[in-house]
Amino acid sequence: MKYQGSCHCGRVAFDVEGEIKGALACNCSICQRKGSLLWFVPKAELHLRTPDEAASTYTFNKHVIKHRFCPVCGIHPYGEGVDPQGNEVAAINIRCLEGIDLDTIPVQHYNGRDI
Template identity: 70%
Template sequence: MTTHQGSCHCGRVKFEVDGEIDSALSCNCSICERKGSLLWFAPRASLRLLTPESELANYTFNKHVIQHRFCPNCGIHPYGEGKAPNGDAVAAVNIRCIEGIDLAAVPVQHYDGRSK
């Protein structure tokens, strides 16, 4: 299993996440479309913050079930937290925040979150 290193733009929020990035999701809901993130879903337990959680800001909207985590300094959204359909805790990692990723090599699935 591969361990990936990631951070926000200014480096205030740092994390590691274990897993194989085999695809990403591009969502067109009101927040994802504005952020432009490419999301890879991993079990929340595989994501380890290297920065104290108190250093992150949090945003929720609509049904308030997804915790959109972001850096209060630079504004970058490295990941979100929620529940998978089966109830398991999941991290939606913005692969644009992971070091050394060849984004062109990652297949992207488009999700119509605007209609949900």
């Protein structure tokens, strides 16, 4: 299925393809503050509708995850990283997708605080 997503003001917009079988709620120092519900997809399934430069990037700790956010409205619609097998992935904040009923998505809690 194809989904459309964006930040609040629309400066950062994208399409993403895949099946949402669940989301991850991480309690690390940034995810807990953002309140993101993350859906991981191969990075090739994330298609930006706005220029890559429209999003700012924040990294911390080991600097391996690019937390992408809108510098205008501050919303974090996605992140970019590499999975344990070395594949590029996108972490989509499903709260930023249109037409999603969040109550129907199973959420797995992840203890990112201890990494």
